[in-house]
Amino acid sequence: MSADTPRNNFIRELVAADVETGRFGRPVTTRFPPEPNGFLHIGHAKSICLNFGLAVEFGGRVNLRFDDTNPFTEDMKYVEAIRKDVAWLGYTWNEERYASDYFEQLYEIAETLVSNGKAYVDSQSEEGIRAGRGTVTSPGTPSPNRNRTASENLDLLRRMRAGEFPDGAHVLRARIDMAHPNMIMRDPLLLRIRHASHYRLGDKWCIYPLYDFAHGLSDAIEGITRSLCTLEFKDNRDIYEWLVREAGFENPPTQIEFARLELDYTVVSKRKLLRLVNEGHVTGWDDPRMPTLAGLRRRGVTPDAIRAFADTIGVARKPARVELATFEHAIRDDLNMRVRRVMCVVNPIRIVLTNYPEGQVEELEAPYYPHDVPLTGSRSVPFSRELYIERDDFMEEPPKKFFRLAPGREVRLRYGYLITCQSVVKNDAGEVVELHCTYDPATRGGDAPDGRKVQGTIHWVSAARGVHCEVRLYDKLFSVPDPEMDGDDGDFTSHLNPDSLKVVSGAYVEESVVKDAPGSAYQFERTGYFVNDVIDSAPGHPVFNRTVTLRDSWAKTK
RNA sequence: UGCCCUAUCGUCCAACGGCAGGACAGCGGCCUUUGGAGCCGCGAAUCUUGGUUCGAAUCCAAGUGGGGCAACCA
Numbered sequence: 001m002s003a004d005t006p007r008n009n010f011i012r013e014l015v016a017a018d019v020e021t022g023r024f025g026r027p028v029t030t031r032f033p034p035e036p037n038g039f040l041h042i043g044h045a046k047s048i049c050l051n052f053g054l055a056v057e058f059g060g061r062v063n064l065r066f067d068d069t070n071p072f073t074e075d076m077k078y079v080e081a082i083r084k085d086v087a088w089l090g091y092t093w094n095e096e097r098y099a100s101d102y103f104e105q106l107y108e109i110a111e112t113l114v115s116n117g118k119a120y121v122d123s124q125s126e127e128g129i130r131a132g133r134g135t136v137t138s139p140g141t142p143s144p145n146r147n148r149t150a151s152e153n154l155d156l157l158r159r160m161r162a163g164e165f166p167d168g169a170h171v172l173r174a175r176i177d178m179a180h181p182n183m184i185m186r187d188p189l190l191l192r193i194r195h196a197s198h199y200r201l202g203d204k205w206c207i208y209p210l211y212d213f214a215h216g217l218s219d220a221i222e223g224i225t226r227s228l229c230t231l232e233f234k235d236n237r238d239i240y241e242w243l244v245r246e247a248g249f250e251n252p253p254t255q256i257e258f259a260r261l262e263l264d265y266t267v268v269s270k271r272k273l274l275r276l277v278n279e280g281h282v283t284g285w286d287d288p289r290m291p292t293l294a295g296l297r298r299r300g301v302t303p304d305a306i307r308a309f310a311d312t313i314g315v316a317r318k319p320a321r322v323e324l325a326t327f328e329h330a331i332r333d334d335l336n337m338r339v340r341r342v343m344c345v346v347n348p349i350r351i352v353l354t355n356y357p358e359g360q361v362e363e364l365e366a367p368y369y370p371h372d373v374p375l376t377g378s379r380s381v382p383f384s385r386e387l388y389i390e391r392d393d394f395m396e397e398p399p400k401k402f403f404r405l406a407p408g409r410e411v412r413l414r415y416g417y418l419i420t421c422q423s424v425v426k427n428d429a430g431e432v433v434e435l436h437c438t439y440d441p442a443t444r445g446g447d448a449p450d451g452r453k454v455q456g457t458i459h460w461v462s463a464a465r466g467v468h469c470e471v472r473l474y475d476k477l478f479s480v481p482d483p484e485m486d487g488d489d490g491d492f493t494s495h496l497n498p499d500s501l502k503v504v505s506g507a508y509v510e511e512s513v514v515k516d517a518p519g520s521a522y523q524f525e526r527t528g529y530f531v532n533d534v535i536d537s538a539p540g541h542p543v544f545n546r547t548v549t550l551r552d553s554w555a556k557t558k
Numbered sequence: 559u560g561c562c563c564u565a566u567c568g569u570c571c572a573a574c575g576g577c578a579g580g581a582c583a584g585c586g587g588c589c590u591u592u593g594g595a596g597c598c599g600c601g602a603a604u605c606u607u608g609g610u611u612c613g614a615a616u617c618c619a620a621g622u623g624g625g626g627c628a629a630c631c632a
């Protein structure tokens with residue numbers, strides 16, 4: 001529905017107008033510019049879909065640019081993970097670029113700014129610079145170094161580059177206005193000294209550009225037309241425009257801001273996700289509870305579902321929090337049309353069909369897809385005297401509207417027979433341990449020749465032939481919609497959901513799935529969508545991750 | 559006590575001076591060998607006060623609410 005006609009948004013309109021008027025004199029060019037200091041998450045997916053979607057729609061170009069200007073935090077392993085995730089989402093970038101490839105060019109621009117009196121070397125301490133910046137309600141004060149001559153500044157800048165000074169001794173600042181109402185414009189820092197090894201360039205540089213200096217100029221160098229970023233960079237737009245103008249770029253890119261994605265019951269901040277990993281709240285960046293693309297992939301979420309989700313949430317300038325149900329709907333909607341249905345009993349109870357011949361096994365033909373999914377295929381499932389059914393599918397004293405098994409009640413075993421519960425076997429503690437049922441041999445396949453109807457159809461697995469497996473039931477990572485609601489006063493980890501993972505080791509799945517490759521996805525009928533875990537599944541011991549439950553209208557009426 | 563952004567159903571997004579619409583969620587019903595899916599239906603919103611205009615969700619002003627900005631992070 002969305003593939004051919006992306007839904008409209010204000011950025012798309014601006015880009016369409018650019019194309020109409022030929023404003024930039026070059027094709028629509030966007031970029032996705034992550035810093036390689038962590039894994040991509042669902043919030044990045046929104047940005048990726050926007051940037052790549054616009055380029056595709058308007059026949060333009062997109063670069064994947066690594067914004068790697070801080071040698072303290074970046075690593076090649078993140079570059080590799082980011083490449084993998086963007087490709088997994090289904091996008092191909094025209095060029096792979098690195099801000100670090102522009103360091104020389106940026107340095108030359110720095111020298112030009114200095115020569116033109118537009119930048120100066122400040123030798124104040126970090127604290128001194130901060131104090132001189134003033135506050136949001138009071139103007140800053142000029143640095144004592146603000147009036148150094150161009151030649152003095154040039155000399156210092158060159159010596160900064162040559163490595164003559166320790167970290168923090170000097171910085172390069174733009175000379176703009178220390179009383180500017182926009183704090184960002186109070187002589188923003190351009191270059192700082194960092195005697196650190198860069199993950200790509202090693203020790204080639206000891207001065208590194210800051211975000212504001214690198215970002216807009218990198219965009220301009222690459223011929224970007226519209227530079228899309230999130231709302232918190234709004235105030236940085238002024239310095240972005242100042243720099244591309246001072247550097248003399250023709251038809252420079254312009255920045256447009258949109259609201260970042262906030263999703264209920266999770267956090268999307270690299271810093272916080274890193275804490276979850278480092279503090280062991282999750283097993284890693286790819287823990288299936290993480291909102292990272294690596295985590296979602298391992299959880300069984302498909303790229304198509306993420307793209308559909310990105311399309312339904314839209315793009316606007318108002319900070320917005322999206323309900324988890326919106327995301328879950330996109331996941332189910334996609335999986336419904338693509339995955340096989342099989343049977344798995346997560347929490348088993350044994351039933352014995354007392355009138356079924358001992359030792360007999362029938363192979364029953366079971367289609368993989370329901371009538372309304374346009375895919376075909378089937379497998380046979382073994383049916384035998386002893387079976388497992390879901391413990392929740394039996395109640396000794398059923399309430400009204402409970403359609404499943406109960407003493408004296410008849411239900412359908414999916415693709416099997418109609419069975420009636422005759423008696424209940426309990427242990428000394430009074431717990432139900434087994435059910436004795438009878439089956440109607442005339443109902444093979446599930447239809448009664450006499451036309452009688454049963455209300456309930458339940459799933460089952462042969463006790464003799466079912467395969468023992470581990471099932472991981474994932475739930476929300478946090479127990480409140482906004483884990484960051486306490487701000488800096490609280491610790492978001494205090495809202496972690498203690499039940500975000502339930503490991504069930506005693507489940508039984510039908511034998512047809514054991515030969516499937518890791519990563520295979522299914523619907524376990526009546527239970528949810530699951531994926532065979534890529535990491536922990538072993539031959540003979542499959543592990544299944546629950547991607548998402550099925551909608552459960554019974555749970556609501558309960 | 560500054561500057562900037564922002565305000566439409568419960569949630570997210572449309573409507574670009576001319577009938578407020580879609581999706582998700584909710585509630586009914588139909589259908590069903592998944593209490594799934596699907597189909598049909600219902601309820602549900604323009605922050606406030608002024609102004610401009612034949613006509614305002616839309617333009618203007620003020621107010622109020624929400625958000626961002628005072629890292630040698632991005």
